Amino acid sequence: MLIGAHVSPAGGPAKAIARGIERGANAIQIFNQNPRAWKPRDYSDEEVAQFRDAMAGSPVDALLIHAVYLLNCATDDPEMRANTLRSLTASLQAGAALGAHAVVLHPGSAKTGDVGAAIARAGEVIREALAQSDGCPLHLENTAGSGGTLGRSFGELAAVIDAAGGDTRLGVCLDSCHLLASGQEIRTADALAAVLDDCVAQVGLERLGSLHLNDSQTPLGSNVDRHANVGEGELGQDGCAVFLSEPRFEGLPLVLETPGVNHSGPTAEEILWARTLRERGLTARRG
Ligand SMILES: [Zn+2]
C-alpha cells in the first residue's frame, strides 16, 4: 500500500513531489487546476520534465490527479457540460503527460432530476473525455450521497461505468469517509470484507484502483461529507486500522484528504500515524 496525502501543486507539479517527500509520502494527489475557476492548466514540457525528474528520484511512487469539484458530468446545462468536458479532458491529458496512476472524479450530480437520465448524461461526457485523451485511467469516487450526487452505491458507480462504455481505463476510488457516510458499515474487518464483496460483485476487483483515507465527522448513513483527521472521527482508530490493513487494498495508492491539525492538510505526523495504524490492523488480522 502506497500511503500519502493530497498536497498543493503551487509553483508547479514538481513542487508537489517535494511536498510529498517532506511528508514522508509514497503517493500524492493534486488538483491539476484552480479548484474554483474554469481555467484549464496545461503543463509545459519543462514542467513535465521537472516533475518526472523529481518523482524518479523520490519515494513517491504514485500520482493521483483529483478533478476539481466544479465539474458535473451529469449536468443538463449545455454550458456546464462543455466546461466539464473540457476540464475533464485536460485532467486526463495532464495525467498522461505526468504519468499519473489515475484521475479521480466525483461522477456528478443529478441535482433534483431523474437519476437514470443523469447517469446516462454522465456516462456520455466520460466516454467523450476518454476518447479525447490517451492512456491515463479514470477512477470514479464513491460519494457520501448528499443531494443528487451519483456514486452513493456500488450499483450507481457500476451504472456510470456501463453508461461510459465500460472502458478498461475506468476504475473506482473508494473513500472511507464517504463509505461510512453513505451508510456502509466498514469499521470491522468482517464488515469491510462484506462491503468489498459487494463492490467486487458490482464493479469488479480489477477496477478497484485507488483509495482515500479520511475519518468522518458525521455518523454512519448521515449522507454528509465532512472529513476528520485519521482516528478522530466516527471511524476511529480501529476503523482506520481496518481500512489500512484490508488485503484487497494491498499495492494501491491511498491518500489522506484530512483537515490536518492546522487546517492546512495532512502532515508528516498524520501519515506516520496512518502507517502505525496499518501495522496495528495487520497485527489484529493475524490475531
Ligand atoms: Zn475523497
Ligand SMILES: [Zn+2]
Ligand atoms: Zn469527501
